[in-house]
Amino acid sequence: MERTHTRPAGPRTAVVWAALREETDRRGASLVVVDVGGGTGGFAVPLAETGHRVTVVDASPDALAALTRRAAEAGVAGRVAAIQGDGDRLAELVPAGSADLILCHSLLEVVDDPAEVVHALAATLRPGGALSVVVANRAAAVLSRAMNGHLDAAGALLRDPDGRAGPGDKLRRRFDPAEAAALLGAAGLTVEKIQGVRVLADLVPGGVADADPDALLAFELAAAELPPYRDIATALHVYARKP
Incomplete structure (x- = not known):
């Protein structure tokens, strides 16, 4: 497989990249990757630079236009496809059982039905395929607001069953580790690890x-x-992985 050097991961994304590189190195072949909500290609383009074929599904036409430019500038336009659409319509956009690796980063917090989206992601994976999910952490949001003096918002977020800080909160929900694992497990996936992203x-x-x-x-x-x-x-x- 053709491989080129990618820029090193910074502290904010190092944990995620370490898991992805472990997966791609373990598989040792060009993978079919789907990045749901992948936006401008912060993960898609570097993966394509290392020889993988990446399809980015995103609702924003502007983000996909930026992705296309970014892929062209990196010389990997032939390995990156852009599809406009929502995560809950994934079954209509990408064939079932076709992906070796799916990324779903910072999306489940804002969709209408995260369980429906996760089931669609699981259906799109091949047996043995892996799913990388990044979600907002409820505990961190509580502590952040409290440390910044917003005790009312921190208390509201602490009490809210979805982990929201009130009607003005931009996110529909936040997760703790057990909730996130249960969501993926209910879709028939086996959770292999749960990591903190941006501890410090x-x-x-x-x-x-x-x-x-x-x-x-x-x-x-x-x-x-x-x-x-x-x-x-x-x-x-x-x-997580599909059995």
């Missing part, structure tokens, strides 16, 4: 992060799977 990256001052990004990256990778650090990360990365 959103907390330390920018000057500290800029002064020693390698140390921050190493910390993120070391703490990602260790409770309680995992459980206060900004987001949760749930990695």
